[in-house]
Amino acid sequence: GPKVLQIPSHQIIDMGQMVTLNCDPVSNHLYFYWYKQILGQQMEFLVNFYNGKVMEKSKLFKDQFSVERPDGSYFTLKIQPTALEDSAVYFCASTPGQGSQNTLYFGAGTRLSVL
Amino acid sequence: GDSVTQTEGLVTLTEGLPVMLNCTYQSTYSPFLFWYVQHLNEAPKLLLKSFTDNKRPEHQGFHATLHKSSSSFHLQKSSAQLSDSALYYCALSYSGGSNAKLTFGKGTKLSVKS
Structure with a gap:
């Protein structure tokens, strides 16, 4: 079936540094999402993105976070600067359009460890 | 706010x-309910989604019934298989589509042994 690829699967970074998490969504999908899962907790919505713009973001989407998808390439989540509490698994997801017939397809996640 | 509670x-x-696997929810409005399954080192995948017409969704032998009176969407299967071992997430949203902001439960890990 359709696959969302996330690269890398694990990233270790020092606090204060910048990190970019990459997501290769399903090719014909138009809507993109990031979710965050802290160890032992539920996945929580961060942001969704359509047509080059953030559609909605949660309170977890701090000012240090940004998303973009330049020229149809990777959909990225950038954190600058990183903080210890940013350590989590970040899941990317995509869907082709609106309507109840559409399914959200997730990647396998990138585990971010901030030291 | 909205919340999902799982086993x-x-x-x-x-x-x-x-x-x-139990799933109950609290929501402001009448939501769609979902079950996602995540096998080890794989992406979460949609297993089931509630219908607007109260049909019971079924997939791979799993089924779930949305009971609005008890705010529940329990996941059931008559006979467990070894390959069912995985992490199961219950989630809700107010749209079945692209602007669906899913609210997840913490997940239930199912381990099936021979």
Whole structure:
């Protein structure tokens, strides 16, 4: 079936540094999402993105976070600067359009460890 | 706010026995309910989604019934298989589509043993 690829699967970074998490969504999908899962907790919505713009973001989407998808390439989540509490698994997801017939397809996640 | 509560932690079953993973929710409006399954080192994948017409969704032997009166969407299967071992997430949203902001439960780990 359709696959969302996330690269890398694990990233270790020092606090204060910048990190970019990459997501290769399903090719014909138009809507993109990031979710965050802290160890032992539920996945929580961060942001969704359509047509080059953030559609909605949660309170977890701090000012240090940004998303973009330049020229149809990777959909990225950038954190600058990183903080210890940013350590989590970040899941990317995509869907082709609106309507109840559409399914959200997730990647396998990138585990971010901030030291 | 909205929330989803699932059977906590690990559920261990012997192959062939029935599966029931609980999911209850709190929501402001009438939501769609979902079950996602995540096998080890894989992406979460949609297993089931509630219908607007109260049909019971079924997939891979799993089924779930949305009970609005009890705010529940329990996941059931008559006979567990070894390959069912995975992490199961219950989630809700107010749209079945692209602007669906899913609210997830913490997940239930199912371990099926022979």
